[in-house]
Amino acid sequence: MTDTSYDIQSKAGPQEAGFGDYFALLKPRVMSLVVFTALVGLLVAPVPVHPFVGFCAILFIAIGGGASGALNMWYDSDIDIVMKRTKGRPVPAGKVTRGEAFAVGIALSAMSVVMLGLAANWVAAGLLAFTIFFYVVIYTMWLKRWTPQNIVIGGAAGAFPPMIGWAVATGGISIESVLMFAITFMWTPPHFWALALFMNDDYTKAGVPMLTVTHGRKATRTHILVYTLLLAVVTLGISFTSIGGPVYIATSVAMNAWFIWGAVGLYRRDEMTAEADGYKAERAFFKVSLLYLFLHFLALLADAALGVLGLGV
């Protein structure tokens, strides 16, 4: 889209939105991560949950996560419109107005928290409310535009779902749920910094103080390596809790070896080489990071399933 076409569209006002445009406000791709990790948190917990209550709880957690996405799009529409990655979102594309995004976000936030409280318990509902608050107010409104550590602290918002899932089953918080939170929390920085390495122009244009913009790419590569090592400590630490089993340990050792090897590779690369091959290694590291998180949670689920079948260690 050129600047000229943007002017014409913004003057013409928003088009009439379809149902899919409102659904897109909820960031369905992010929601899938929320659903999966929350489900794992719920299923690995030592207390069984009625399947229908479990289904509803996951649904309300997903809606709450989606609602915070809508509020993020309401507040960040000025940034989204200048970034290539986000300018197709419903608000910058002129399909949904900012006011509508705000209304959808607030209404769904309130509904999801109240319904989760009624369906499961108020500890889980409180955690969901805090997650929405953290993502919208702490991350979107405050940290994102203010500090290069935005991703580090803001990552907490995406890390809460397994903890909420655990709270749905147990009604509380424990070392296992805190460590599941820590997996996503420690994983977020290397994941997003790898993305920022090959999407740097976007963040520079939008004026978002990503580490790549404020401290340069070399420092970002060092940060990725440090956080990858810290992440390995956290993920391997789960092996020593009640939810870690043989599948998890094997998966974690293999994935950490692969991830650390990738991070060391990124650390050693210089910008000339990276630019020459179109950030091939950075893109590969980003893809491995997605697999890393998915397989860790899947392994937790596998060990829980083995336990149910009486095959657990």
Add this chain to the structure above:
Amino acid sequence: MAIQKEHEIHQRRFGRNLGVGLCLIGFVAIVFGLTVVKVTRGDPMQGFDHAVRPEMTEGN
């Protein structure tokens, strides 16, 4: 006079209305389902008949 020709915008509006309608039906089904589950598995229920029993006030 009724509109003879359907515009694309009408289809989009219909899709939106249908989506909202299905969401509302789904919400009603969920509330109903939760009620059935909570009642049948015997979650503690007191006060539904406005009668005060000793176990409700114990410890207060």
